Amino acid sequence: MTDRLFLIDPSWHDDLGGPWFCPAGAFIEGVLAFYPALGDQLEITRLGFSRPRLPVIDLVGEDNQSCPLLVLDETFDWPEARTSEATGRRFLQDHAIVPYLAARYGIGLPHP
Template identity: 65%
Template sequence: MADRLYLLNADWFDDQGGPWFCPPGARIEGVLGLYPRLREHLTVTYLDHPHPRPAVIAEVGEANQSCPLLVLDDEFDWPDAQVSEETGARFLQDDDILPYWAARYGIGRPHP
């Protein structure tokens, strides 16, 4: 089973206006653009902004709906992964995804 990445669609509106995009998601999209081979190892799902996000809830529970979110498969041990109390799934969010991809797939790391 592949790692599963959840990203938000761009151009959403909320009570503060819009259209918006997700800055951490844009960074992840940028890395996917730099390293297109990553998509061969991922199942990428784009979600609309409003909560609830049923696909994410099914993976990691209601408390962890923030995106970007990467649900890890069981083939690579990553000690920094969070573990969902509701489902037991291991996952990473936001910039925590990037060091994992560097270690697992051999891409570059962000400059400090």
Template identity: 35%
Template structure:
């Protein structure tokens, strides 16, 4: 089965002297909880808060380390009308809203409001 790779920060981490969470990663976890079949299409990898985030940079190159990021498998379909970034020979989406729009275009989930 073709699986894309979704990079997320963990649900809670230490930063700035306190426990924090990433709102964009939480947004993606919300989408995954509403549409759990999406998880079967993904390899979910947690990365740390510190830069560089090695697993992301290993696929996309130095300086690319945003989380959440969805890196498409080379054989994965792309949604029409979406502007996929390209690096390291891979297509990727570096934000929660773009990832949710991809899920809608490719997997048939609802489109995020405002898009």
């Protein structure tokens, strides 16, 4: 299995209005634009904003469907990953994704 990245499509609407985009998702989209080879190394799925987000729930459970979310393929040890109580799969969310990508795929890190 490959690391699986889930992102929310931009320009969605909700009860507060819109169009909106996810700030953490925009950060990850920027990283993907800087390092396009990641697109060949990850399985990337873009989802609509509405819930339930069934592809995510199937992998990490209903409690963890916030995106961006990276479900790890388990071949690369990453102690900072969370473990789904529902499925036992390990995953990262939001800005915790980039340090993993840097360690595993050799991309840069944000400047401190």
